[in-house]
Amino acid sequence: MNTKRDKKLHGLSLHVMPFSEVKGMSISERVRKILSLIMGNKIIILHGRLRPEEEARLIEDTMVMVDHVKNFKGIELAVIEPDMRKENFMVKMKHELARRLIGDSATITVVGPASVIKEIKKDPKKLELLLD
Amino acid sequence: MKQFTKRIFGILFKSKENIKLGFYGPPNAGKTSLANRICKDWTGEELGIVSNVPHETRNVQFKEKVEIEYKGKKVVLKIVDTPGIATKIDYEDFLKFGLKRSEAKKRAKEATQGIIDSIKWLDDMDAVVVVLDAAENPYSQVNITIIGNLVARKIPVLIVANKIDLKKADVKKIEAAFPEYDVVGISAKDGVNMEEFYESIVRLSKKV
Numbered sequence: 065m066n067t068k069r070d071k072k073l074h075g076l077s078l079h080v081m082p083f084s085e086v087k088g089m090s091i092s093e094r095v096r097k098i099l100s101l102i103m104g105n106k107i108i109i110l111h112g113r114l115r116p117e118e119e120a121r122l123i124e125d126t127m128v129m130v131d132h133v134k135n136f137k138g139i140e141l142a143v144i145e146p147d148m149r150k151e152n153f154m155v156k157m158k159h160e161l162a163r164r165l166i167g168d169s170a171t172i173t174v175v176g177p178a179s180v181i182k183e184i185k186k187d188p189k190k191l192e193l194l195l196d
Numbered sequence: 197m198k199q200f201t202k203r204i205f206g207i208l209f210k211s212k213e214n215i216k217l218g219f220y221g222p223p224n225a226g227k228t229s230l231a232n233r234i235c236k237d238w239t240g241e242e243l244g245i246v247s248n249v250p251h252e253t254r255n256v257q258f259k260e261k262v263e264i265e266y267k268g269k270k271v272v273l274k275i276v277d278t279p280g281i282a283t284k285i286d287y288e289d290f291l292k293f294g295l296k297r298s299e300a301k302k303r304a305k306e307a308t309q310g311i312i313d314s315i316k317w318l319d320d321m322d323a324v325v326v327v328l329d330a331a332e333n334p335y336s337q338v339n340i341t342i343i344g345n346l347v348a349r350k351i352p353v354l355i356v357a358n359k360i361d362l363k364k365a366d367v368k369k370i371e372a373a374f375p376e377y378d379v380v381g382i383s384a385k386d387g388v389n390m391e392e393f394y395e396s397i398v399r400l401s402k403k404v
Contacts, residue, residue: 116344120315123283123341127308130285138284141337178284186335188373 076180076195077105083112095122098175099129102139107176107193113143114173122175140181144191145171213272214261215401216320220346221327222338223250223280223307226358228257230327230384231277235259237390243277249293251307253279256317266394271401278317279310281338318345322404323352325397330357330365330381334373343374352403354396357381360388 079101086094095118101108114122119141126139174184174191185192219227232242244257259275285307290300318324324346328334346353357370360381367381380396382389 116341116348119337119341120318120345123281123338124312124315126283127285127311131305131308137286138282141283141341143337143340178286184337185333186337187333188335 077107079106079108081108081110083110086110091118091121094118095125098122099125102175102177103129103133103136105177105180107174107180110173110175111171112173113145113171135179136177138178139175140178140184141173141175142184142186142191143171143173144186215271215273215404216276216322217273217397217401218276218278218317218321218324219327220278220314220318220324220342221280222329222332222336223282224248225280225327225329225332226384227280227327228253228277230325230356230358230382231257231259231275233384233387233390234264234275235262238262238264243275249290249295249303251280251282251285251290251303251310253277254303254306254310255279256310256313264394264397266391266398269398271398273397273401276317276321278314279307281311281314281342282307283338285311315345318349318351321346321351323354323400325354325356325400327356327358328370330359330367330370331362334370339373343377352400353377354400355379356393358384361386 086097089097094114098108098110099122122139122141129136130138172191174193180196181193182196183194185194219231221227228244228246232244232246235241235243239259239262241259243259244253246252256279257277262273262275264271264273285304287297287300287304290303291297295303326339326342326346328339343353343355355370355374355377357365357367357379359365360367361383365381367379370381371379378396378399380389380393382393
């Protein structure tokens, strides 16, 4: 039996994005790419994270879209990264070296439309997506 | 040339007498309640309207020349209360608070502009108090984004864990989430622990 909820989940689409896909882009281009995927009802899983100013720009541009696009309510955004605070110097140095060589692959950014993701519950070690 | 001269004068004669102190945070954390408490304590007048409906503050509000004194040390502040920053706005959320559909839509439209203004104002702040609800999960991305942006701009930060009057309030959780920053637990509504808060503000102003 196909319930309304089943139909909604049926249309759920994940877009896994390696950081290299947005690496050479300007802030505007990155934010535009992310928002265009979100407008297509996709949840993006980005390897790495945006810079703080890019996150702020993403929020600003999202608000402009909320204002202009009917039924668009905004985004849910969360970043999960390894907690290095309690690690010793060597572990921190290895992590930093790996980050510089191959990018910030241990960090993941999840961003999606608020109409699909009801809430992202986050604590330092886990990320929980509650779908609408 | 005029701009350059003005800038040099600004740097040379920048006094600690007009520190632009921003109040940032998610909606309903109590930014305006705290700004009101400070203004009432030191000027006798409040700054803005407070309500339990999210996004009550939708415009940036100011109070000039608020002089705070703690143990003989004085700072003069320009209090800048900003709209709460969020990543989503749904007018239907306001209907639950009894607003009419047209009012809710208007509020949502104003709230989106308020968020954009809050972000734009970040560049103009000398120091910022990030107001968080001590009864809520501090690991929300909005909190991290706000603090990340302040750090990137080298703006001194004080974190306030507001609403410690609530049973669910957990200041330690906020301290654990942001161990690099000063965290002060207060209740802006009841005026609890304001002495420690003012002491922290005087300390914060020294970093400007």
